[in-house]
Amino acid sequence: MRKGICLIAVAAALLGLVGSRLLSAVEPEGPPRILDDGFAAYKAGGSHEAIRVWVKGGILEDQPEQLENLEKGLQSLEKVSGAYLTYHVAQVHLLAPTAHIVYVVADHAKGPVFCKFLLYRRPEGWSVVQCAFNTGPEQILPSGLQHH
16 A cells, blocks of 8 residues: 555656646747847837837838838837836737747836737747737737736
8 A cells, every 4th residue: 555655656746747847848938039139229229229120030121111100109109108118028928939929018207108019930030020009008918918
């Protein structure tokens, strides 16, 4: 009877170890570095520099009209919310190994700006292929994230 209990305890410990290793293998490692790089560029050089970093190598890079709209949108949010300070990742959705949706709260001097980034991993690295910014969380964040 004692041998049986010991075997069950050892088996449970091994299953726990293997299970935790499997779980850690699929846990997100956080948002790709491109977000950090873009927000650092935002702080140092403004919205134009941030957008340039975020879209480099992606489908938006050669879309001047869309880039101009993104920049103007960020600039208008800055007029309302004040200067950019820092950002916090609210949630990361791993759609595939090559596609992530990242929800961000960007702190500004007068209030938050909510952001959504669709990131795509190319062989050369990550780029933002779609993004949206708004001062209203209901316009950007999924409903479940708004009520945490």
